[in-house]
Amino acid sequence: MNFFTPFAKQKLGQLIPLPLMSLLLILGVVTSIFFIITFAQFSVDDSYITFRYARNFWEFGIWNWNPDKVEFVEAYTNPMYAFISLAPEYFGINPVLIFKFGNFCLFLFLVYLTHREGIKKYATFYLLIYPSVYIHMFSGLETFTFIFFYIYLYILLQKKEFHFNFYLLIFLFPFVRPEGLIFSLIYYYFSIEWKKPHVLRPALIIASAWIFYFIFRYKYFNTFLPNTFEVKGFSSLNYVLNNFLDFKFEFIFLMILFYLIKVYTFRTLIVATFCILLFYTVSDLQMNYANRFSFHVIFPIAIIYLTYFNETVKIPYKIILGILLIIFFGQSLYTSYREIRHQYSNSLYVLKNMAFNLQDFRCGRIMLLGDAGITPYISTWSTIDFIGLANRQIAMNKGISMSYLEKKDPDLIFLFASKKGGEDLFPLFNQNIILDYINLSKKLEKIGYITWHESYYYAVYLKKTDPNFNEIRNIILRAIEESKNDNITNERLVLNWAKREFLRNVLNFKYFKDELNFNGIKSNPMVQCN
Numbered sequence: 001m002n003f004f005t006p007f008a009k010q011k012l013g014q015l016i017p018l019p020l021m022s023l024l025l026i027l028g029v030v031t032s033i034f035f036i037i038t039f040a041q042f043s044v045d046d047s048y049i050t051f052r053y054a055r056n057f058w059e060f061g062i063w064n065w066n067p068d069k070v071e072f073v074e075a076y077t078n079p080m081y082a083f084i085s086l087a088p089e090y091f092g093i094n095p096v097l098i099f100k101f102g103n104f105c106l107f108l109f110l111v112y113l114t115h116r117e118g119i120k121k122y123a124t125f126y127l128l129i130y131p132s133v134y135i136h137m138f139s140g141l142e143t144f145t146f147i148f149f150y151i152y153l154y155i156l157l158q159k160k161e162f163h164f165n166f167y168l169l170i171f172l173f174p175f176v177r178p179e180g181l182i183f184s185l186i187y188y189y190f191s192i193e194w195k196k197p198h199v200l201r202p203a204l205i206i207a208s209a210w211i212f213y214f215i216f217r218y219k220y221f222n223t224f225l226p227n228t229f230e231v232k233g234f235s236s237l238n239y240v241l242n243n244f245l246d247f248k249f250e251f252i253f254l255m256i257l258f259y260l261i262k263v264y265t266f267r268t269l270i271v272a273t274f275c276i277l278l279f280y281t282v283s284d285l286q287m288n289y290a291n292r293f294s295f296h297v298i299f300p301i302a303i304i305y306l307t308y309f310n311e312t313v314k315i316p317y318k319i320i321l322g323i324l325l326i327i328f329f330g331q332s333l334y335t336s337y338r339e340i341r342h343q344y345s346n347s348l349y350v351l352k353n354m355a356f357n358l359q360d361f362r363c364g365r366i367m368l369l370g371d372a373g374i375t376p377y378i379s380t381w382s383t384i385d386f387i388g389l390a391n392r393q394i395a396m397n398k399g400i401s402m403s404y405l406e407k408k409d410p411d412l413i414f415l416f417a418s419k420k421g422g423e424d425l426f427p428l429f430n431q432n433i434i435l436d437y438i439n440l441s442k443k444l445e446k447i448g449y450i451t452w453h454e455s456y457y458y459a460v461y462l463k464k465t466d467p468n469f470n471e472i473r474n475i476i477l478r479a480i481e482e483s484k485n486d487n488i489t490n491e492r493l494v495l496n497w498a499k500r501e502f503l504r505n506v507l508n509f510k511y512f513k514d515e516l517n518f519n520g521i522k523s524n525p526m527v528q529c530n
Helices: 007-011 018-039 047-060 079-084 086-090 095-117 122-129 131-137 143-158 164-176 180-192 200-221 227-231 237-246 248-260 264-281 289-312 315-343 347-361 374-379 392-396 402-408 431-441 469-483 494-507 510-516
Strands: 366-369 382-385 412-417 444-453 456-463
Touching: 018 122, 018 131, 047 079, 047 086, 047 095, 047 374, 079 086, 079 095, 079 164, 086 095, 095 122, 095 131, 095 143, 095 289, 122 289, 122 315, 131 143, 131 289, 131 315, 143 164, 143 180, 143 264, 143 289, 164 180, 164 200, 180 200, 180 264, 227 392, 237 248, 237 264, 248 264, 248 289, 248 315, 264 289, 289 315, 347 374, 347 444, 347 469, 366 374, 366 402, 374 382, 402 431, 412 431, 412 444, 444 469, 456 469
Parallel strands: 366 382, 366 412
Antiparallel strands: 412 456, 444 456
């Protein structure tokens, strides 16, 4: 049974002529530069859910999503990002910039590794031109870091480099995403096959550290699993079937590779990836932007195949796999454009400005919303996340209830709306119950709609009896007016949109200047809550 790549077999067949290979790599580099400049400003609202813990730690002395001890909740699944964000928060630097830069460095290193390891440079070319790489590299979430760990550990395994960095990556992998534990165990098991006398000590150290962390977080949060596991639990059969069909090409790709590649290590990774995708089919895949729940496990498999195994596959199968890779690329191009078009407006910046102005009114007030990222993060208001990612009681009860709303009595509410005007709310997350509460209690007044794009709005409601009603209302109205500007509602052609964003990012670095001057969004020290 083969445990490692048959390097000798990779040399079968003629290499691509050097000039053509060089031309492909030049094309890949040019495409990469275009995507880097175009997508560099993209950030995901959900990334600030994690960063809020570090901010609350330094500003309020508590490790929790809300700056209080009412309910301790673990709303993140990427503890490594949560802990690392302590450093930039302490120095007043936007954490998302640190992770953008860090992932960009990992990307450059991965380009170097694939170029060094592959006889033909297909993997390097595919890595350079794949749009989703850049979406996830700059999102602020952990997706690209997970991909790097996955691929780099396989390369170290292939080269039998079982040194400190190998064991460090195995230790850290579960702290990037929970699935990392599965792959850490797989990679460690295969390292045993080649270094049996020396594996006991690192195994004891790593296992002890994992157990210590698990016990600590259980004692602190009083739960075995992060809150997201409760929210994204098992869905309806119809939803499962739809998810399975969405992953059809990924499943076909994995099954063909399993049949063709006789290397035991790679086959084990394929089986693990297949099982993870099956798990996702029964989950409620919220925030699946740019197909991130399949991308983070399928893309590493594709890169490893192109790096080590492409030349061992017969031409008919190579064509089939090539077609599937082209399909993945096409899906990536479409979803990246769709997501960036929907989120690349100035909406995050509008929310940032609004939240900063709301800081002065945070004492004794509660905000209710579904996008639990940048608005709670900057405003520092006590917040109810009606989706439940950051509220354990809502997650455990599978949604918000009328009794919970009556008990909490929120002062400011943001609801997801699909059309401006009327009550066109998304039929999700028990928003109908929230709307019933608003109508029955008669405590809140609708202020208007903050625009994300042409089919996505925030309907905003404010408590009528708030002593600062006019001041808060004016802040919301200003955000509503600002959100109407610079939204990509007419840029339906990819080339028109890409040209505009590319030129704007080359000529205007205001975004990065604003983010580097991050001290401006720190809480007003004059606002003291009893």
